[in-house]
Amino acid sequence: MIDCSDDILTGLSEQHLLKRPDGFMLHKDIAQPFTALCIAAKTEGIEITLVSAFRSYQRQAAIWQAKLAGKRPVYAQDGQAIDINSLTGKAKLDAVLLYSALPGASRHHWGTDLDVYDAAAVPPDYKPQLEPAEYGEDGPFYRLQQWLSAYAADFGFFLPYREFQGGVAAEPWHISYQPLASAYLANFNSTLLRQCLTQHPVAEQQLVLTHLDAIFQRYVANICLAAP
Numbered sequence: 001m002i003d004c005s006d007d008i009l010t011g012l013s014e015q016h017l018l019k020r021p022d023g024f025m026l027h028k029d030i031a032q033p034f035t036a037l038c039i040a041a042k043t044e045g046i047e048i049t050l051v052s053a054f055r056s057y058q059r060q061a062a063i064w065q066a067k068l069a070g071k072r073p074v075y076a077q078d079g080q081a082i083d084i085n086s087l088t089g090k091a092k093l094d095a096v097l098l099y100s101a102l103p104g105a106s107r108h109h110w111g112t113d114l115d116v117y118d119a120a121a122v123p124p125d126y127k128p129q130l131e132p133a134e135y136g137e138d139g140p141f142y143r144l145q146q147w148l149s150a151y152a153a154d155f156g157f158f159l160p161y162r163e164f165q166g167g168v169a170a171e172p173w174h175i176s177y178q179p180l181a182s183a184y185l186a187n188f189n190s191t192l193l194r195q196c197l198t199q200h201p202v203a204e205q206q207l208v209l210t211h212l213d214a215i216f217q218r219y220v221a222n223i224c225l226a227a228p
Helices: 031-042 055-069 089-097 142-155 178-186 192-200 205-210 212-220
Strands: 018-019 026-029 049-050 113-118 175-179
Touching: 026 031, 031 049, 031 142, 055 089, 089 205, 089 212, 113 142, 175 178, 192 205, 192 212, 205 212
Parallel strands: none
Antiparallel strands: 018 026, 049 113, 113 175
């Protein structure tokens, strides 16, 4: 039985997690399939390496606050930086939501979703930017992107943001363990998210709550379900 408690769904619990030697935390039930994925990739000369795994509500709230305050860059789909202070209303929220989840609604809360790159394709001191160009045909992680598209499903993983569907931008670095993540999403809804935000307010709280149902449909429920 999968524990789909409210606190796990909204990033307020760490009881379902396992801490790796590298410090990243992920759902205890995906440690083995993720290791298997990495071993298989390594036989092709690809070294799958984590950039991000579990992210708590508090951490996501800090990112959200910084982006809305203009203290962290906000990017458009074409990679150009946006002056967040030039936007108002829902347009301001949409600009941030393109690449950053609303606190309480991040798939990273579940410990099932990981951002990865290929450490074998770049120098040891390379810092991944998690930008589409890095995973495109001329980017260092194109082989990783191609390999994940072909083989991730063999290990239970899929790319929920494989392509842009009008919500979250395409994120070829973001993989998700489907057996668990699908159960979490099925048990998640905007009512639960509203309760969480009411108890733990975020930047632009009233604006968020006003548009929450639409945000949930566009940026949470709207994912690529399976490989083409």
